[in-house]
Amino acid sequence: MAPSGFRRGRVAVGRLLGGLLGLWLVLWTGAGLRVEPAAAQEAPSPLPRIEAAETMFEQALRAFQQEEYGIAARRFEEAYTQFGFHRKTTAAMLMAGKALYRSGRYAEAIRVLEDLMRTYPTSRYVDEARRVAGYARQQQEGTAQATQPLQLGIALPLTGDDVALSQAMFNGIRLAVEEYNEAPDTRRPIRMVFRDTGNDPARARAAVQELAEANVDVVIGPLFSEEARAAAAAAERARVPLVVPLDASNGVAEGRDYVFQANPTLTMRGRLMARFAVRNLRLRDFAVVAEFGNAASERMAEGFQDEVLREGAALHYFKLLPSAADWYRLPEEVGPDTLANVEALYLPIAGARATTYVGAALSGLARMGVSLRVLGNSAWHDLPMAQQASAFSTTYANIFEVNPDNPAVRAFLQRFRALTGEAPAEQNQRLVYTGYDVARYLTHHLAAAPRSLPDALRAAEPYEGLALRLDFREGPVNQGVFFHRYRLGQIDRLR
Template sequence: MVRFSTLCLALSLLVAAPLAAQPETADVLTAANNTFDSGLESYNAGTYDEAYGLFMNVARGYPYHERTTAALLMAGKAAYADGLFSRARTALDQLITEYPASRYAEEARRVLAQASGADVQVPFDLGVILPAGSEDAYLGQAVFNGIRIAVEEHNAGSPRRPVRLIFRDTGGSAENAAQAVRDAAAAGAEAVIGPLYSGEAVMAAQAAQEAGIPLLAPLATAADVTEGRTLAFQANPTFPARGRAMARYAVNVLGYRRLGVVSESNTFGEDMGTAFAQEASRLGAAVVFQERLVGAAGWGDLERRVGASVLGRAQAVYLPVTGEDAPAYAADALRSLEGLAAPPRPLGNTEWEGLTTSRARASRLAALFTRDFFSPPGAVDAFGARYRELSGIGPDRLALMGYDLTGFVARNLDASGEGSLADRLRAATTYQGLGHRFNFDGGQVNTALFILAYRDGNAILVE
């Protein structure tokens, strides 16, 4: 197993326990401590088999010393995380039997109970394919940290199928990502999370299809990741999926029957606008105009480009903006609409969250927009504390994606019912994570987005 970059974990095990007997020499103690630290590195990186061997070497390869009981506990935990329950019981039994007064005995009994119960099943091997040595390694590290915390929480709950991780380095390239999938599958992975980007995900998805295992891409938005495949899933909605989500809200929730669309040609906004119009029409609404701007300058001149009378025929108008200056384009569109006698309600996309000085205007026009991420105050506090213990820094959105997506997969491992994991993922009800929602609605592209509205200058969650 390729080792992920070193993770830091503040464990009480690092605090020296009182000595029951002195090691023979200081050199022996130093060697044992160094081996123990290497075991912690391996454990934190998810290479549990390697960690088990190192911890058992510390426990049995030296006379009794200050790390003996901690090493037995960690050996048991590493074996349990690796799904090797008999091996875990051996290490934990030795700790409890030989050192019953150890401060680690209580935790050893807890882990032993999880590994000894009748509900212990064959673990689920989850592949993780992310960059570890390329310039994007820090991004992969954040996703991996989130995945690891989710797996720890899942396994601590005595699940029907505990999860163990199989990590493979993508090397930051599409070819390596595809090979990483093949390597993970050969090592027993039953599903894979990763890689980061669309270009990598397309080839990785094909490799997963050929291997017969589901692949869940956390960030990729390109539609060809899933097109023509049955085992690839996109947690990050594609641009057309974002347009369809807003259309469904406008028609099914708000009840609008007359809608318009303005987008900029040859941008992702055009893809969103086209999908919005198609979905609105499918749902029975009339798309009274669909304007494609040539160049971004048109956002500030909608009255002339589209026509005041045409704009006035719509109850709401979808205005998907993209690019580095997308919030500025949204602000231009709002200024243009506010000058109308009867402006339609503006409907936007994720980039509308970036409005600054135009938030008051957006509130006056009751602007709505979709967003792929939303975390209410306090929702990530517990996760953030655990993440800082693990990495020394606070979590970002990538970490939350890793955590939320793994939680979604884990929930469906324990779900009752027949069918493959891919079938269960497609049919699963909406999963609410700390910052993301997942619902594949019978398909393979996530359809669950948040709807926010501007009120009194603030973006407020409405659905």
């Protein structure tokens, strides 16, 4: 489980496109680029009326109104260049600038409009020309920005004993970024920017601040709890999106707008198991047995309890065993009569010897002769005692699963070997696949919504990667998990 292994632990790249969107709405609803002032009736003028110029202007105006901006720009230009100075000259220049703007020819629009302002500074169209020229300059800047690389910040320990862990996660991130950059439809490549978090909250905080100052679009990291909390606070202040890939402790992302946890918190895991049991398994009567002093077990049990009650179901029994050794004494600690009216018993078992304690708990339940469904956590995945687990239709929430028969997994492993010369080490698989899945998820949403990534993540449909599910629709803590059941000595995926 991630917590036991990882317990030790800019402002966004400008708001130009957001501003341009508002500008676009102004322009296209007619509030900013009105045709009427330059086209409609003018006050009596001492300037000469040239019928050919008047006709040319009217033709250009019709083309503009029909959204044929290229034709309109040429006709307006002819109207103010071919007939000397006349009463439509400045109006034609203004409208030529507008037509060029509408057709995306911003530099030409600026040139014409500046010529109008410089040559005829007392014209009544000067203010509007200045306004449209300003819009064109903003669009020029936005177009240039749209071709610049997106920036993915990576905040991991790059020195010390944890370099190997960072390297494993980075290999996954790198493969996802390379895959994105090599895609034929990629319009803005992604550039990776690194900062060293060390094993120090202060360094992690500084790393995120530096990445924000470097105008990264999103940050992945850090690895450990204390560094993650410090980085989360810095990211929230700088308003730069931060996705914490591994830490599962409470208080990192909750209540924040720019911070997300890819690894469900322990409390969330308990909640999700309870929700699935009530809504999908149609169970209503529950009991919980967890281990006192085991923080992971306690947090999952608390989350399960809270969600059962929130769902309106009944929790008949809740017990914290005094020690891990008491998993061997489950009949004595609980007793069969206690579970007489219980449909499902939640056993969140955690720690280095979790599989051993799971076996002890199953043996104890068998001795008790109870008929109920066992609910569990990731420690119940891929047990050697599958037949015993099947006897209780054991169902559990799992946060990490790799299907070796998945063609996408096989393709990933081939690319990984090409990069590193070997398959991911067993102890590093979680890091490698997490790096890849989180980065691949982010590259997709970053390309689609670089200026509103937090909103995009909150609105996104659940994502299923090679090993993770990611779902932030109900909050900044991932709610994407797998649900499995033991049946006839085999593991079935229920959802």
